Amino acid sequence: MLKKECDNTMLNDELEKLRLEYQKLQRSFEILMEVTKSMISTLELDELLETLLKRLVEVTNADAGVIARLEKERNLTSICQLL
Secondary structure: OHHHHHHHHHHHHHHHHHHHHHHHHHHHHHHHHHHHHHHHHOOOHHHHHHHHHHHHHHHHOOOOEEEEEEEOOOOEEEEEEEO
């Protein structure tokens, strides 16, 4: 009986780990879908980069993120950052 209880506890622990991993993957998928919709719906590059950066920071659990863009024709650099 003790072995059965121990096995059940181990199974419950493993089930909880799998449930948490599933939730994490599901949230990442939702964010990916949001980014994809943004890419399809906007022609404004700066707006798209800002949305992309926000979602990437969220998915990676980063503290901050930066996207730098260099335009060779005009020697301009635009930076989108999130702190």
